[in-house]
Amino acid sequence: MILDILAQLDPYLVGGVLMAVLILDNTLLTGLVVPADASILVAGAALTGPAEILPVAVVGTIGCCLGASGGWLLGHRYGSRVRHSRAGRWVGEHRWARAERIATGDGGGPALAAAHFLPVVNSLIPVLAGALGMPYRSFIRWALLGGAAWVTTYLTLGSLAAEFVRENQHLTVPLAACAALLVAGLAVIGRRARATRAARAESETSDASGEPGTAGALDGPGGSGSAGVSAPGGSPEPETASRPPR
Structure with missing residues (x-):
């Protein structure tokens, strides 16, 4: 069984692999392909008890901070070019916009810390924080706090879930x-x-760009716009040319 194989792994090996995964998560944005949440849960499934969870959580938090620092430097140096690159367009503008709302919203530092629990978005926020000129000291402080809570929580959940499955196969x-x-x-x-x-965005866009209907600027009766006078039958009566006197 996979859980039995994971349980036989050395916790230090698990911590080293998890540290590498979390560094790449923000630096190379690998979390866009394989969310780091899943990696932490799998790492937790290989651990049993606080004695194994705690050191791996410390190592994972260090990896999280190193990855966040790399993402901040990437955004600080290249700015919006990352967002508008081919890879950035593949991510999707709605995800960038969501991460930007968190990075610039009224929630401040606590929102940045809590954003670690949002898959995919947590990989984008360090890049945006650097691109938006957020001071590194302020950013890394909240990244450290959020990363520690995120890694510890998911490691514990993974360990408890694996233990439950082992006892209730x-x-x-x-x-x-x-x-x-x-x-x-x-x-x-x-x-x-x-x-x-x-669909809502498309509807709003079409409403905003739609031209108002043209009013009928017709001079004739009934809006026909004809210069001739309408005959009783509804068709315009032709004008008669004046004849010269004989």
């Missing part, structure tokens, strides 16, 4: 089925929500 299949249904349901809900937002 007869529930593995039903729980996996429920988890698959939950993930599928969330995916459908998210897709419909994105489609609704896209």
